[in-house]
Amino acid sequence: MRFARPKTFFAIALAGLSAIAVSACGTQEITVASSTPAHSAAVLFQDRCAGCHTLAVAGANGSAANPRSGMRNNGPNFNVRKESYERVIYAIQNGGFSGAVMPQNIVSGAEAKLLAAFVAKYAGADVNTPPSPGAMGSGSSAAAAPPKQDLAALGAQVFAQNGCAACHVLKAANAAGKIGPTLEGVGADTAAALNTAIVNPNAEIVPGYQKGIMPANFGQLLTAEQLTALIAYLQKVAR
Numbered sequence: 001m002r003f004a005r006p007k008t009f010f011a012i013a014l015a016g017l018s019a020i021a022v023s024a025c026g027t028q029e030i031t032v033a034s035s036t037p038a039h040s041a042a043v044l045f046q047d048r049c050a051g052c053h054t055l056a057v058a059g060a061n062g063s064a065a066n067p068r069s070g071m072r073n074n075g076p077n078f079n080v081r082k083e084s085y086e087r088v089i090y091a092i093q094n095g096g097f098s099g100a101v102m103p104q105n106i107v108s109g110a111e112a113k114l115l116a117a118f119v120a121k122y123a124g125a126d127v128n129t130p131p132s133p134g135a136m137g138s139g140s141s142a143a144a145a146p147p148k149q150d151l152a153a154l155g156a157q158v159f160a161q162n163g164c165a166a167c168h169v170l171k172a173a174n175a176a177g178k179i180g181p182t183l184e185g186v187g188a189d190t191a192a193a194l195n196t197a198i199v200n201p202n203a204e205i206v207p208g209y210q211k212g213i214m215p216a217n218f219g220q221l222l223t224a225e226q227l228t229a230l231i232a233y234l235q236k237v238a239r
């Protein structure tokens with residue numbers, strides 16, 4: 001399936017239909033209707049993001065490892081990862097969540113908003129909610145609830161893999177983010193309160209902070225098991 005399209009592409013190119021630079025490596029054809037805002041966004045995505053991210057509707061394949069350079073700049077595959085508008089804006093402004101690889105502010109202003117709306121709409125097309133644990137990179141079984149220790153260990157992974165450290169202080173995770181409040185001490189909260197704080201962050205805002213900064217889609221991004229594990233982890237280490 002995945003390989004069908006490049007073949008067509010080569011066939012067309014061989015037929016001599018057009019010899020113009022078909023695309024940079026890692027890009028294929030855009031599949032959203034032309035002359036729509038989504039199409040402009042897809043073009044922008046191909047231009048600025050496709051080198052490192054995969055997103056089928058934008059014909060982008062950049063998440064696949066580059067066999068020639070072996071560069072480790074490949075970003076998450078948006079066919080299998082859902083994203084919220086806020087999360088994309090955040091990633092664009094801050095250079096991803098680690099700030100280590102993705103350049104900051106490749107686009108800004110209206111272009112950034114257009115792209116964020118586009119990615120939020122189309123990312124995750126290949127997953128049924130909730131995303132499979134495999135897609136999130138943690139392959140633990142969804143069987144019976146694991147013992148508490150394992151839960152907290154899984155929770156540490158969930159914390160590390162979801163960008164929490166970019167915004168929060170948590171010594172146990174070596175996290176020193178300054179955008180949100182420190183998490184030291186939140187481990188004393190009930191599981192229900194932590195659940196709300198993570199899944200529905202705008203329900204109650206910590207005094208001195210603003211609404212809409214913490215991504216509001218962790219409820220969709222995380223499986224129930226990952227969420228339980230994350231809460232168990234905070235209850236254990238954030239004291």
Ligand code: HEC
Nearest residue numbers: 048049052073074075076088091096097098099101102106
């Ligand atoms: C040079 C490679 C590179 C380019 C170009 C790039 N990214 Fe990224 N991006 C990454 C890497 C690597 C990560 C994962 C590591 C991190 O979060 O710091 C990432 C993370 C992200 C995330 C967070 C994903 C998640 O769920 O953790 C979003 C959203 C994102 N990129 C969107 C974009 C958009 C939109 C563009 C185009 C404007 C873009 N990126 C361009 C490399 C890139």
Ligand code: HEC
Nearest residue numbers: 162163164167179180181197201202204205206209213214
């Ligand atoms: C883009 C920045 C950002 C990211 C990423 C982020 N948060 Fe937050 N978080 C905030 C901000 C800002 C607040 C304060 C506003 C509010 O209460 O929603 C907050 C509030 C919280 C609170 C409530 C704290 C309290 O004192 O009651 C918890 C718990 C929390 N975040 C956990 C997490 C976890 C766990 C993750 C990762 C799954 C995460 N956050 C990711 C920015 C972020």
